[in-house]
Amino acid sequence: MSHPHPELTAPGPLAKNGLRVVALGGLGEIGRNMAVVEYAGKLLIIDCGVLFPEDEHPGVDLILPDFDYLEGRWDDIVAIVLTHGHEDHIGAVPFLLRRKPDIPLVGSQLTLALIEAKLKEHKITPYTLGVREGDREHLAPFDCEFVAVNHSIPDALAVFVRTPAGTLLHTGDFKMDQVPLDKRITDLRAFARLGEEGVDLFLTDSTNAEMPGFTTAERNIAPAIERVFHHSERRIIVACFSSHVHRVQQVLDAAEESGRKVAMVGRSMIRNMGIAADLGYLRVPDGVLVDLGRLAQLPDDEQVLICTGSQGEPMAALSRMANRDHKIEVGEGDTVLMLSSLIPGNENAVYRVINGLTRLGAKVVHKGNALVHVSGHASAGELLYCYNIVRPKNVMPVHGEWRHLVANGDLAIATGVPEDNVILAEDGVVVDLVDGKASIVGAVDVGYIYVDGSSVGGTTEGLLKDRRILRDEGFVTIIVVRDPSTGKVAAGPEIQTRGFAEDAAVFDKVRPRLEAALEEARANGTTDSHQLQQVIRRTVGSFVGSKLRRRPMIIPIVIDA
Secondary structure, eight states, X not given: OBOOOTTOOOOOOOOTTEEEEEEEESBSBSSOOEEEEXXXXXXXXXXXXOBOOOTTSTTOOEEEOOGGGGTTOGGGEXXXXXXXXXXXXXXXXXXXXXXXXXXXXXXXXXXXXXXXXXXXXXXXXXXXXXXOTTOEEEETTEEEEEEEOBOSSTTOEEEEEEXXXXXXXXXXXXXXXXXXXXXXXXXXXXXXXXXXXXXXXXXEEOTBTTSOSOOOOGGGGHHHHHHHHHHXXXXXXXXXXXTOHHHHHHHHHHHHHHTOEEXXXXXXXXXXXXXXXXXXXXXXXXXXXXXXXXXXXXOGGGEEEEESOTTOOTTSHHHHHHXXXXXXXXXXXXXXEEOOOOOTTOHHHHHHHHHHHHHTTOEEEOTTTSOOXXXXXXXXXXXXXXXXXXXXXXEEEESBOHHHHHHHHHHHXXXXXXXXXXXXXXXXXXXXXETTEEEEEEEOOOOOEEEETTEESOOOHXXXXXXXXXXXXXXXXXXXXXXXXXXXXXXXXXEEEESOSSOGGGGGGGHHHHHHHHXXXXXXXXXXXXXXXXXXXXXXXXXXXXXXXXXXXXXXXXXXX
């Protein structure tokens, strides 16, 4: 298998008869999916999503793909094709359209409705082109055909891109549920037809490549949901993704059958399910859905709430309920149904929420103790089927952490794809398809772009490092007042600490060292305040590291009297 190497340099010009693919996100991570396809000087973008921050990103709201690769080439972009409406595939579109608002968005009806609602909040009116499975659109010079795929959100599409340099099939996120709730299966007949035509480069979803067998069908979780509805004596609080239309449909159906009423909590949940219902993707039984005020007037055993927060997001409704920071108070006898799997990196946050809810007396039903969620991604058995049906010449696994990409590449090799034709790439690695052969030709610089409040791109790795130090190690401030005429210390050093378990008196031991170091610097002719700050930082840092085994942020302040 071909794979990136740390010494990769910037690529040369694309060959005249070549097709280039550069992933700006989604390789080596779960989220931030974005691929740029180039032919004849024109660019086609496939998906533009966000990555959600983890503990190592304190203060960060969202992480975007790095758009610097597109600088100077905005007029070359012919369209952004969106495979489906999940945030990790559409969430960064508003930030991209800030750069060039008239780039056309191409996607299915539900996908475009979700992104249009999001763009409305950003005061952007997009140019859109609605497509459905079987449609073929000429986005010059790219000829795109769209194929139905099954996922955990309705209306997902794969895209087949034809160019004179070769063909590319991008699955988006998909699985092969044979009895889906919306009866819309992954169109394997279309995959086979495209395979007969010839797929030169196959970009495949890798998220579940390590999982053997086949992903469980959505309808198989219905019995677990129904059991909760039949046995719960008080309120039922359901947490799921605000875009998971299928799961909300199952909850509404169970509520109708058990004679309960449902209210939705949270702006994104209400917005997305309103869109899905208006477009016919969500069937709302008559009289089941009520507003929160009406629901509160009903007996507890007739109430169902649907909210966000299944991933432990701090500001989501469920997390705030667990922290007693929400107008809905969870209590003894309530049942909380968490209809989601754990996104890698969110485990601690989710278990904190589960523990908090349990402490309040609720019974929490989650994937760890009941079959209440199934994945939206193809497992190894389904991927093997796809490889055998499509018979691609070259394979580039996408959408997954490094272990997922490797596992997906191994599956391709097992079905007969030559090892040299399986491309394992990371974000920024440039892959060219020339004369039917895909190969790595270089790499471009791509990084994380952080959304931090109203700031986009202003937060740097250095700033995050400072935040992590402040969070984990605390800080020490040392104030020294000196006489500018003599250079001697006139007052201090005064030492203040935050985030230390030790008594402040422990720093009395460093004062003599600090005074001696400052006097030595004065005797050596050091008068620059910045240099004196460095002396203070080194002296205190050495003491704290050796005596307290800590590496806090040290803030020296030198003031002239």
